[in-house]
Amino acid sequence: MYARKHSTFIVSILVVAALLISFAVAQPNLGVARSTKEEVYNGKTPKYVFMFIGDGMSYPQVSSAEMFLGEQSMPGQVTPQQLNFTQLPVHGALMTQDSTSFIPDSASTGTSLASGYKTYSGIINMDESKTKEYTPITEDLKEKGYKIGIVTSVPITHATPAAYYAKAANRNSYYEIGKQLAASGFDYFGGGDFDQKTGPDGTDQNIYEIVENAGYTIANTKEEILALNNNTGKCVAIDPDDYESALDYEIDRDEDELALADYVKKGIEVLDNKKGFFMMVEGGKIDWANHANDGAASIYDTIAFDDSVKVALDFYNQHPNDTLIIVTADHECGGMTIGYSLTGYSTNFEKLQPVTMSYQEFNKVIEAYKNTNPVDPKLDDLADEISAGYGLNINSLTSYESALLETAFDKTMEGTKPSNDQELVLYGSYNPLSVTISHIVNNRAGLSFTTYSHTGVPVPVYAVGTGAEMFDGYYDNTKVYWKLSAITS
Ligand SMILES: [Zn+2]
Structure with a gap:
C-alpha cells in the first residue's frame, strides 16, 4: 500500500511537471484568449447555423433516453440506442456557473451562450449592474444578412428564447420581452405562446396587436402554421394546443398535434434564402420535466428534442459544406442520475415503458377525483388510474413505497403547501401524490433525482459541419458565443 502511494506520488509529480511545461508553451494563446475573449478561426463561414439548446439537459437526461430506447429495442442487451445528436463527430463540455452561483438559471446561461458574458441569475443580456446591455449573436448575424429563427417548446418570452432577441433586467418582465420580440425584426418565431399577453396587470395593449403592427403574421392554428412558407x-407560429403557453409534453402529445420537430421543419421552409439563416431551437420542457422529477417525461422530451435535431441533420446532408449544427444545453436540472440506493448496480428501464402520461396530465386525474368530494377518500380509489398512467399496481408495492404513497395521498387530499423540510424534500412544490408516484417509478427503473431545482454539473456540446471542430474540449459556456462569433465573422 505504501509502495503504491509512493509510486502514485512520483506519477503525480510527473503529471504536474508535464502540465507546467504545456502551460508554459500554451501561455501566449491562453493569455490572448482570456484578455479579449476572441477565438481564432480561419475556416469557411457557414451559411446555415443551427443552435440547439436542451434546457436542463446534461448527461443523465441524454443517457437515460438512450438507455430507455436501448432497453425498448434490445431488451436485456445493456446496449444504449444512441440519439442522433450524440453521434455528431465533435463533442465537448461546458462549465455553466453564472455570477450568482455554481448553480445557474436559464437567463444568465442564455446570456452566456447568446452574448458571451456572465451575469446574475434572472438577467437577460445585461451586466450585473443592470445598466450595460450585451448584444446577442443574432443581432450581429441579422446585420450580416442572415435570417433569424427562434423556436421553443415553452413560452416564446421565456429566458432561453428571449436571450436570443431581448435584453431585460428581469426575466419575468414577459410583456416587455414580447414587445422586444416585435421590435427585433427577426424572421421566424415558433412554438410556445407569449406570457402576459395584455401586460402584467392585464390592462395593456394585446401583444398580438403590437406584433402584427410590427409587420408579423401570427399563425395560431395548425392550418395557419402549416400554410406559412418562404413568401x-x-x-410567429404559436402552438394551438398549448397549456401554460407551452407545447404539450411529448409523452402527452396527440399524434396529430405539432411536435417541436415540425416547428423546425417549418422554420427551415420560412427562413431558407441565399444569404443563409441562424435558427436557435430550445427543448424547454426537458427542464420542466426534470424540475418535476418526472423521469419518463424527461426521456420523451429529450427524444422529441433529438427528433428536431434530425430535421436539421437532414438539411445538413443536403448542404454539407455550408451548414453548422451545434447541440448543447444551458444547465442540468433535477440532479437526475442513473442509479438508486435500493436498486444498486441494476437498472430496469422497462419499468418506464408503461408510463403513458406526464405528472401534469395525472394531476388532472387527481383534481377530477378531488372534485367528486369523496366522503372517505382512499388511495385505492385511484388504483386503476395509477395503473393506467404509470403501469404501477398499488397492491404490489413494498411497505416502504406504500407508506410513501399513503402519506402523499393524504397530503394531496389535504391540499396544503409543504410545511416542513421533510415535505419539501419529498414533494418540492409539486402535487405530493403525482410526484411520489414519479419517484417510485423512477426508482424502480434505477433513476433518481436530488433536487427540484437546477444543479451545477457541466453540460455536453455536440457539433457537426463547417466550423464544428471549434467546439471540442472542456470550456466555459461563454466561449460558445465567442467561437460562433469567430466562425461567422
Ligand atoms: Zn429550469
Whole structure:
C-alpha cells in the first residue's frame, strides 16, 4: 500500500511537471484568449447555423433516453440506442456557473451562450449592474444578412428564447420581452405562446396587436402554421394546443398535434434564402420535466428534442459544406442520475415503458377525483388510474413505497403547501401524490433525482459541419458565443 502511494506520488509529480511545461508553451494563446475573449478561426463561414439548446439537459437526461430506447429495442442487451445528436463527430463540455452561483438559471446561461458574458441569475443580456446591455449573436448575424429563427417548446418570452432577441433586467418582465420580440425584426418565431399577453396587470395593449403592427403574421392554428412558407415574410407560429403557453409534453402529445420537430421543419421552409439563416431551437420542457422529477417525461422530451435535431441533420446532408449544427444545453436540472440506493448496480428501464402520461396530465386525474368530494377518500380509489398512467399496481408495492404513497395521498387530499423540510424534500412544490408516484417509478427503473431545482454539473456540446471542430474540449459556456462569433465573422 505504501509502495503504491509512493509510486502514485512520483506519477503525480510527473503529471504536474508535464502540465507546467504545456502551460508554459500554451501561455501566449491562453493569455490572448482570456484578455479579449476572441477565438481564432480561419475556416469557411457557414451559411446555415443551427443552435440547439436542451434546457436542463446534461448527461443523465441524454443517457437515460438512450438507455430507455436501448432497453425498448434490445431488451436485456445493456446496449444504449444512441440519439442522433450524440453521434455528431465533435463533442465537448461546458462549465455553466453564472455570477450568482455554481448553480445557474436559464437567463444568465442564455446570456452566456447568446452574448458571451456572465451575469446574475434572472438577467437577460445585461451586466450585473443592470445598466450595460450585451448584444446577442443574432443581432450581429441579422446585420450580416442572415435570417433569424427562434423556436421553443415553452413560452416564446421565456429566458432561453428571449436571450436570443431581448435584453431585460428581469426575466419575468414577459410583456416587455414580447414587445422586444416585435421590435427585433427577426424572421421566424415558433412554438410556445407569449406570457402576459395584455401586460402584467392585464390592462395593456394585446401583444398580438403590437406584433402584427410590427409587420408579423401570427399563425395560431395548425392550418395557419402549416400554410406559412418562404413568401410569408416575418411570422410567429404559436402552438394551438398549448397549456401554460407551452407545447404539450411529448409523452402527452396527440399524434396529430405539432411536435417541436415540425416547428423546425417549418422554420427551415420560412427562413431558407441565399444569404443563409441562424435558427436557435430550445427543448424547454426537458427542464420542466426534470424540475418535476418526472423521469419518463424527461426521456420523451429529450427524444422529441433529438427528433428536431434530425430535421436539421437532414438539411445538413443536403448542404454539407455550408451548414453548422451545434447541440448543447444551458444547465442540468433535477440532479437526475442513473442509479438508486435500493436498486444498486441494476437498472430496469422497462419499468418506464408503461408510463403513458406526464405528472401534469395525472394531476388532472387527481383534481377530477378531488372534485367528486369523496366522503372517505382512499388511495385505492385511484388504483386503476395509477395503473393506467404509470403501469404501477398499488397492491404490489413494498411497505416502504406504500407508506410513501399513503402519506402523499393524504397530503394531496389535504391540499396544503409543504410545511416542513421533510415535505419539501419529498414533494418540492409539486402535487405530493403525482410526484411520489414519479419517484417510485423512477426508482424502480434505477433513476433518481436530488433536487427540484437546477444543479451545477457541466453540460455536453455536440457539433457537426463547417466550423464544428471549434467546439471540442472542456470550456466555459461563454466561449460558445465567442467561437460562433469567430466562425461567422
Ligand atoms: Zn429550469
